[in-house]
Amino acid sequence: MISMDTTELNLDFNNTQIAFAHKPDSELKATTLLFKLMNKPRLVEWGSTLSLFALKLHFPFTKWIIKKSIFTQFCGGTTLLETQSTVDHLQRHRVLTVLDYGAEGQSEEPDLDQALQEFLRAIEFAGSNSSIPVVSTKVTALASDEVLERVGRRTDLSTADQAAFERVQDRLDQMCRKAAEIDVKIFVDAEESWMQETIDRMVEEMMEKYNREKVVVYNTFQMYRTDRLDYLKSSYADALAKGYMLGAKLVRGAYMEKERERAAERGYPSPIYPDKQATDHAYDEAVRFCVDHYDTMASCNASHNAASNLLQARLIVERGIHRNHPHLNFCQLQGMSDNITFNLADAGFNVAKYVVYGPVQKVIHYLIRRAEENTSVTGDLSRELALLQKEKLRRGI
Numbered sequence: 001m002i003s004m005d006t007t008e009l010n011l012d013f014n015n016t017q018i019a020f021a022h023k024p025d026s027e028l029k030a031t032t033l034l035f036k037l038m039n040k041p042r043l044v045e046w047g048s049t050l051s052l053f054a055l056k057l058h059f060p061f062t063k064w065i066i067k068k069s070i071f072t073q074f075c076g077g078t079t080l081l082e083t084q085s086t087v088d089h090l091q092r093h094r095v096l097t098v099l100d101y102g103a104e105g106q107s108e109e110p111d112l113d114q115a116l117q118e119f120l121r122a123i124e125f126a127g128s129n130s131s132i133p134v135v136s137t138k139v140t141a142l143a144s145d146e147v148l149e150r151v152g153r154r155t156d157l158s159t160a161d162q163a164a165f166e167r168v169q170d171r172l173d174q175m176c177r178k179a180a181e182i183d184v185k186i187f188v189d190a191e192e193s194w195m196q197e198t199i200d201r202m203v204e205e206m207m208e209k210y211n212r213e214k215v216v217v218y219n220t221f222q223m224y225r226t227d228r229l230d231y232l233k234s235s236y237a238d239a240l241a242k243g244y245m246l247g248a249k250l251v252r253g254a255y256m257e258k259e260r261e262r263a264a265e266r267g268y269p270s271p272i273y274p275d276k277q278a279t280d281h282a283y284d285e286a287v288r289f290c291v292d293h294y295d296t297m298a299s300c301n302a303s304h305n306a307a308s309n310l311l312q313a314r315l316i317v318e319r320g321i322h323r324n325h326p327h328l329n330f331c332q333l334q335g336m337s338d339n340i341t342f343n344l345a346d347a348g349f350n351v352a353k354y355v356v357y358g359p360v361q362k363v364i365h366y367l368i369r370r371a372e373e374n375t376s377v378t379g380d381l382s383r384e385l386a387l388l389q390k391e392k393l394r395r396g397i
């Protein structure tokens with residue numbers, strides 16, 4: 001049980017003054033308007049369909065409109081160079097950057113090779129910029145989903161599948177090697193359970209190879225899965241036994257509906273906890289585990305949940321660990337939960353934003369997911385909108 005009052009911790013996620021200090025009045029008003037629009041489910045539904053359609057048909061001004069609105073809120077830029085100003089802006093407020101090239105859902109070999117080149121450029125960019133300690137990657141940007149799934153099923157692979165999978169392993173290895181050489185870290189995102197099996201094996205191999213002296217590679221643990229707390233613990237024990245350090249990024253998990261639907265369709269038990277409370281419990285247990293073992297592993301609490309962020313901050317302070325210990329990190333997505341990010345930074349913790357970048361047509365699905373996340377089904381204000389309106393009221397604008 002943790003008993004500490006928030007004064008000692010010097011951290012208050014309701015402090016909107018600190019949360020939005022980086023936004024001048026004009027920007028605060030524009031962001032509020034954007035979140036007001038996103039609060040409407042119908043508008044988001046229509047807007048998403050229309051944007052996809054217009055982008056496909058190369059309608060004039062589509063990219064420009066997206067760039068001037070939702071893209072500015074949730075992305076860093078279309079290129080690395082354009083992203084620099086977002087990185088600098090965050091750094092001025094003591095917030096680090098996790099660079100995330102927004103490619104997803106690709107399966108053709110030239111696209112996968114092109115994604116690798118972009119990730120390598122991102123790693124080099126991070127290597128020359130002290131406020132970008134991490135580059136995030138998705139194995140699904142380096143491999144076709146079908147190959148990952150077939151490898152996971154361990155059925156007899158065709159020679160073509162085998163060759164394709166070796167190329168995927170090589171792409172990930174090239175990235176991790178480069179990152180290790182120039183002191184950048186790699187977060188590997190977690191995906192749907194039917195691909196995750198393969199991703200886990202690949203990331204374990206990379207950690208064994210590159211996490212000997214320091215933590216370079218991090219796997220992602222989706223705590224909405226009933227088997228992940230045990231997997232976190234066994235990954236830690238395995239790393240210790242094999243003489244390397246575990247890197248663990250904790251998330252709740254993004255594919256709950258898809259996972260449940262597929263399990264129901266195919267008649268196997270859903271891998272997801274039956275309710276939110278159980279997911280929250282597992283998540284907080286994982287946070288405790290990572291803090292308990294911070295001297296022999298590194299972690300990142302990647303969540304917009306205030307209670308789980310507060311829990312980690314409290315544990316760090318209560319145990320007298322340095323607030324900015326490099327093994328204990330926090331991370332939120334660019335454009336969301338500024339109340340958590342900027343208040344953690346102000347209180348001296350290691351916190352970063354995931355800054356997604358890439359051409360509009362590559363990041364459009366990411367943007368649609370962010371818009372959907374911020375709609376209100378009940379008609380209430382979304383979490384973000386309520387905070388923005390509170391700050392507007394405080395400033396009297």
Ligand SMILES: Cc1cc2nc3c(=O)[nH]c(=O)nc-3n(C[C@H](O)[C@H](O)[C@H](O)COP(=O)(O)OP(=O)(O)OC[C@H]3O[C@@H](n4cnc5c(N)ncnc54)[C@H](O)[C@@H]3O)c2cc1C
Pocket residue numbers: 188189190191220222224251252253254255256272273274275276277279302303304305331332333354
């Ligand atoms: C920096 C960052 C990186 C991320 N990387 C990944 C990644 O690599 N892979 C990935 O899958 N996701 C990733 N996510 C998304 C993440 O998994 C969550 O979907 C999202 O952050 C919402 O969870 P939360 O902890 O922020 O907060 P909350 O809003 O408290 O939690 C919402 C989450 O709780 C779970 N949940 C909700 N209802 C139920 C229910 N009825 N039963 C069981 N569980 C339920 C779901 O996971 C849901 O997404 C990332 C998020 C961040 C901030």
